[in-house]
Amino acid sequence: MAVGTLAAFWAVSLLLVLVPGADWAYAIAAGLRGRTVAPAVAGLVAGYVGLTAVVVAGAAALVAGSPLALTTLMTVGAGYLMWLGIGALTRPALPQAGTAEGTGSWVRQAVTGAGVSGLNPKALLLFLALLPQFTDPEAPWPFASQIAVLGLVHTLSCAVVYTLVGAGARRVLRARPAAARAVARFSGMAMIAMGVGLLAEQLLQ
Numbered sequence: 689m690a691v692g693t694l695a696a697f698w699a700v701s702l703l704l705v706l707v708p709g710a711d712w713a714y715a716i717a718a719g720l721r722g723r724t725v726a727p728a729v730a731g732l733v734a735g736y737v738g739l740t741a742v743v744v745a746g747a748a749a750l751v752a753g754s755p756l757a758l759t760t761l762m763t764v765g766a767g768y769l770m771w772l773g774i775g776a777l778t779r780p781a782l783p784q785a786g787t788a789e790g791t792g793s794w795v796r797q798a799v800t801g802a803g804v805s806g807l808n809p810k811a812l813l814l815f816l817a818l819l820p821q822f823t824d825p826e827a828p829w830p831f832a833s834q835i836a837v838l839g840l841v842h843t844l845s846c847a848v849v850y851t852l853v854g855a856g857a858r859r860v861l862r863a864r865p866a867a868a869r870a871v872a873r874f875s876g877m878a879m880i881a882m883g884v885g886l887l888a889e890q891l892l893q
Contacts (some may be wrong), residue, residue, distance in 0.1 A: 693822055732802070744836055769880070803816025
């Protein structure tokens with residue numbers, strides 16, 4: 689795979705990562721709630737690693753080609769986003785200085801993050817449409833290896849951006865509980881809106 693192709697993909701990938709969405713909302717909420725955003729970001733990253741594996745295995749094309757499977761995935765993903773958004777609205781995250789977090793809390797944050805990214809049907813379709821465009825059928829690397837590398841590049845971009853977003857939110861809003869509560873609730877409303885949008889797409893088809 690040519691370096692120029694990787695650079696072009698990274699530029700497109702980074703632009704997509706920089707667009708606020710469900711991942712941003714979760715990273716911000718994690719930054720306000722915990723001492724570190726590491727477990728939440730690790731979960732988000734794990735979700736994208738899983739999506740990359742799905743594309744490599746060819747399962748994504750099967751899902752995209754099956755109306756029932758795609759509708760089910762869209763509905764589950766929408767429901768999960770709305771559930772998280774409702775939780776953010778009813779229990780808005782606030783900066784918690786010096787709060788000890790147990791292993792269970794870390795695992796819960798990571799699992800939730802993996803669900804946010806891994807159950808996002810838009811992300812699956814994006815991977816399915818975007819990654820193959822940057823592969824080279826004449827390259828010495830197998831197609832699956834090229835997809836894996838591209839997925840890794842995207843995942844690394846996600847890790848860096850979401851860490852900065854979560855840590856930045858915590859630092860900026862640490863001494864502003866009212867603003868932190870407002871941001872957390874806005875993040876919750878954003879996730880609910882995304883979930884409703886996904887459901888509406890299914891109903892209007």
